[in-house]
Amino acid sequence: MSIDPFFTQEERDAVYKVIQARRDIRHFIPNRTIEPKTLAHILRAAHQAPSVGLMQPWRLIHIHDPELRRQLQAEAERERLATADVLNTRRDAFLKLKVEGIGECAELLIMVMAPDDGTVLGRRTLPREMAISSCACAIQNLWLAARAENLGLGWVSFFDPHVVSKLLKCPNTAEPLAILCLGPVVEFPPAPLMTIEGWREGKLLDAILYHDHYGKEPVPPEGC
Amino acid sequence: MSIDPFFTQEERDAVYKVIQARRDIRHFIPNRTIEPKTLAHILRAAHQAPSVGLMQPWRLIHIHDPELRRQLQAEAERERLATADVLNTRRDAFLKLKVEGIGECAELLIMVMAPDDGTVLGRRTLPREMAISSCACAIQNLWLAARAENLGLGWVSFFDPHVVSKLLKCPNTAEPLAILCLGPVVEFPPAPLMTIEGWREGKLLDAILYHDHYGKEPVPPEGC
Numbered sequence: 001m002s003i004d005p006f007f008t009q010e011e012r013d014a015v016y017k018v019i020q021a022r023r024d025i026r027h028f029i030p031n032r033t034i035e036p037k038t039l040a041h042i043l044r045a046a047h048q049a050p051s052v053g054l055m056q057p058w059r060l061i062h063i064h065d066p067e068l069r070r071q072l073q074a075e076a077e078r079e080r081l082a083t084a085d086v087l088n089t090r091r092d093a094f095l096k097l098k099v100e101g102i103g104e105c106a107e108l109l110i111m112v113m114a115p116d117d118g119t120v121l122g123r124r125t126l127p128r129e130m131a132i133s134s135c136a137c138a139i140q141n142l143w144l145a146a147r148a149e150n151l152g153l154g155w156v157s158f159f160d161p162h163v164v165s166k167l168l169k170c171p172n173t174a175e176p177l178a179i180l181c182l183g184p185v186v187e188f189p190p191a192p193l194m195t196i197e198g199w200r201e202g203k204l205l206d207a208i209l210y211h212d213h214y215g216k217e218p219v220p221p222e223g224c
Numbered sequence: 225m226s227i228d229p230f231f232t233q234e235e236r237d238a239v240y241k242v243i244q245a246r247r248d249i250r251h252f253i254p255n256r257t258i259e260p261k262t263l264a265h266i267l268r269a270a271h272q273a274p275s276v277g278l279m280q281p282w283r284l285i286h287i288h289d290p291e292l293r294r295q296l297q298a299e300a301e302r303e304r305l306a307t308a309d310v311l312n313t314r315r316d317a318f319l320k321l322k323v324e325g326i327g328e329c330a331e332l333l334i335m336v337m338a339p340d341d342g343t344v345l346g347r348r349t350l351p352r353e354m355a356i357s358s359c360a361c362a363i364q365n366l367w368l369a370a371r372a373e374n375l376g377l378g379w380v381s382f383f384d385p386h387v388v389s390k391l392l393k394c395p396n397t398a399e400p401l402a403i404l405c406l407g408p409v410v411e412f413p414p415a416p417l418m419t420i421e422g423w424r425e426g427k428l429l430d431a432i433l434y435h436d437h438y439g440k441e442p443v444p445p446e447g448c
Contacts, residue, residue, distance in 0.1 A: 099345075185227070
């Protein structure tokens with residue numbers, strides 16, 4: 001069997017390496033830029049994501065205006081404090097975590113899910129779930145491409161979508177899903193920051209891989 | 225600046241290659257198997273996905289029972305016909321498309337979103353959207369890993385989640401998001417099947433990349 005294009009062991013190793021090395025980054029080197037050609041490659045990777053019925057619901061807004069960046073950062077900070085208030089016993093521990101690098105990252109991109117275009121194929125029963133999934137796959141492609149370019153990406157979800165929607169003059173039914181911080185970093189942590197900072201442990205693969213039927217659900221941690 | 229692990233141009237090329245070569249596959253070679261070691265590598269890649277607050281909401285159910293596979297295929301077929309009925313003028317064209325390979329693929333996996341574990345960090349305002357996104361990122365990792373192994377994957381979303389949930393004995397608040405068909409394929413199409421079959425054209429990247437504010441929304445096609 002000949003498969004075109006074929007992947008060699010070396011190429012396969014690179015794919016597994018980038019999947020393993022990708023991290024959610026909140027610490028960026030300030031005052032840096034990204035080569036326009038590099039950014040174009042990363043954005044093309046995002047646009048090569050799968051989408052149900054080829055609806056491609058992802059819209060990317062590249063933020064250039066420094067004042068708009070400041071407003072987005074202020075919104076993330078407001079939401080960070082609102083989150084602290086509901087974390088009760090872990091409030092202080094949470095406030096010590098750095099959760100976003102909006103002010104320092106080289107480039108800022110906002111992922112917005114487009115207004116529903118009415119695509120039926122493959123999403124008659126799960127229309128919203130499939131549109132969100134397509135946007136998330138585009139972000140994951142963007143993330144892996146960035147990591148392969150030795151750049152970090154952070155997916156910031158600390159915001160009220162209505163506030164961000166208004167700041168970016170989105171149509172009423174469009175939905176911001178992510179503030180994406182992209183740029184050069186000092187280091188890539190060897191494990192997820194949540195684990196390194198002692199916030200939460202990851203699950204073992206065996207604990208969430210079931211056979212024929214849904215198995216025993218892992219016990220959720222408290223106060224996360 | 226030294227970044228660990230660093231990605232070379234060759235590794236970067238492999239990452240871009242897999243992102244570009246990944247396709248939604250519905251045509252599998254029947255009666256094949258996948259090496260357990262290969263499947264383990266692919267599943268580990270899925271489990272290395274990002275998740276908000278490290279909640280890891282993805283649950284993967286590996287289907288071994290042939291009768292269960294038949295029931296899942298029958299559910300996809302029921303939904304395919306239900307979709308045809310709402311596509312009106314494009315009904316006949318739709319019915320000519322092959323939309324799933326559940327019966328032929330080597331391995332069948334179901335992605336189920338776990339019951340909400342109450343994670344607050346990073347999902348106070350978008351709890352459901354962020355959990356779905358994490359599951360989708362895991363599927364995208366799985367998809368790219370499979371392609372690097374020269375295997376095809378098809379994300380089937382033709383099903384009623386309540387029916388699949390019942391078949392797999394999921395908890396009431398768990399939600400099946402994808403029937404994933406995985407296995408050896410005859411070929412990887414050079415473009416999305418939706419385009420090759422003349423169903424729909426993809427958008428240009430420039431049409432969905434905006435600057436500072438949401439731009440002009442592309443005109444949606446009719447009858448998709």
